[in-house]
Amino acid sequence: xxxxxxxxxxxxxxxxxxxxxxxxxxxxxxxxxxxxxxxxxxxxxxxxxxxxxxxxxxxxxxxxxxxxxxxxxxxxxxxxxxxxxxxxxxxxxxxxxxxxxxxxxxxxxxxxxxxxxxxxxxxxxxxxxxxxxxxxxxxxxxxxxxxxxxxxxxxxxxxxxxxxxxxxxxxxxxxxxxxxxxxxxxxxxxxxxxxxxxxxxxxxxxxxxxxxxxxxxxxxxxxxxxxxxxxxxxxxxxxxxxxxxxxxxxxxxxxxxxx
Numbered sequence: 357x358x359x360x361x362x363x364x365x366x367x368x369x370x371x372x373x374x375x376x377x378x379x380x381x382x383x384x385x386x387x388x389x390x391x392x393x394x395x396x397x398x399x400x401x402x403x404x405x406x407x408x409x410x411x412x413x414x415x416x417x418x419x420x421x422x423x424x425x426x427x428x429x430x431x432x433x434x435x436x437x438x439x440x441x442x443x444x445x446x447x448x449x450x451x452x453x454x455x456x457x458x459x460x461x462x463x464x465x466x467x468x469x470x471x472x473x474x475x476x477x478x479x480x481x482x483x484x485x486x487x488x489x490x491x492x493x494x495x496x497x498x499x500x501x502x503x504x505x506x507x508x509x510x511x512x513x514x515x516x517x518x519x520x521x522x523x524x525x526x527x528x529x530x531x532x533x534x535x536x537x538x539x540x541x542x543x544x545x546x547x548x549x550x551x552x553x554x555x556x557x558x559x560x561x562x563x564x565x566x567x568x569x570x571x572x573x574x575x576x577x578x579x580x581x582x583x584x585x586x587x588x589x590x591x592x593x594x595x596x597x598x599x600x601x602x603x604x605x606x607x608x609x610x611x612x613x614x615x
Contacts (some may be wrong), residue, residue, distance in 0.1 A: 357420065360447050363377070363440035365416035366597070368392055369448075372400045373409035380452040380478055380612065383445070384412040385461030387484075387591075388528035391419025393516045398593045402456070405605040413444065417523040419516065423524060430540055433460060436465035442475070452476040454612060456604075457485040459563065459590065460528070463542060467574070470545025479612050480553045481604060483592050484561055488541045489573050490534075496562040497532045504529070533595045546575035552611035553580045554603065558588030558595060581607060 359366045370392050377380050379416045384399050386392075391414040403410040415436060417424035441464065447454065453476055457465030462485025469477045488495065503509040504525055514521040531537055553576060566584065573580045583603055588595045 360444060366422040367413050368420045369413035372403035375409035377449050377451050379409055381450045382408050382410045382454045382456055385457040385464050387459035387461055389524060391516055393419060401601055406479055406608050416528050417520055423520055428502050428527050430536050433463050434467055437464045438471055438473050441468050442473045452478055454479045456481045467545050469541055470548040477551055479551050483556045484590055485562055485568060486564055487543050487568055490564055491539050493563050497529055501529050507536055541569060549576045552578055552588035555608045556592050558582045558592050559584060559586050560588060561590045561614050563590050
């Protein structure tokens with residue numbers, strides 16, 4: 357797998373399809389415990405149904421990217437959005453994007469798209485994004501710590517993160533459970549976003565509620581489409597992949613030209 361340097365770290369990445377500087381590239385931004393491998397075949401399937409190139413990468417401290425020093429601070433998603441992502445896109449000569457963000461990745465996409473750093477964003481596709489902290493999120497993160505320390509979650513994550521497993525998990529869980537993180541809020545970025553948005557949430561998501569989608573829909577200036585999936589948890593792309601692929605293809609056909 358190739359690597360790119362961005363934000364002072366070596367990041368693994370994967371491209372499905374071919375792209376040029378004129379291409380619109382779908383850029384996948386993973387969840388707090390995610391990495392390239394954890395997306396499995398979903399990015400490749402998105403490339404197939406949309407006929408657009410797809411870029412997937414692992415943030416530092418995840419997958420086979422270089423490790424990070426812990427603890428993270430409250431602004432770690434801001435740094436990913438305002439420093440790392442712009443450097444990565446510039447290094448790979450990607451000038452037009454559709455950002456596909458899941459959970460933490462959705463928050464990173466919103467910060468980037470609503471900032472002065474945003475360049476060439478044509479649309480956002482967001483699964484279970486967070487714009488503020490809810491009690492349900494904290495409760496579920498704390499439950500994950502129990503599973504990591506006393507159940508099989510560590511061994512399951514280790515298959516994907518290898519030597520980064522503690523870095524990935526503790527870098528995510530410790531900051532989310534830190535008292536200072538309760539005031540984390542990125543709603544200030546939403547009014548600057550004026551590209552089409554597809555919001556996706558599972559009805560049974562243990563990490564967030566539809567209040568997140570309501571805030572995004574209310575504050576962004578662009579057209580927002582909502583999909584609320586029954587019998588679905590925090591990972592719609594895993595729980596309902598076929599339905600999601602169809603929705604993504606339809607959204608891109610309706611709102612984004614291939615030019």
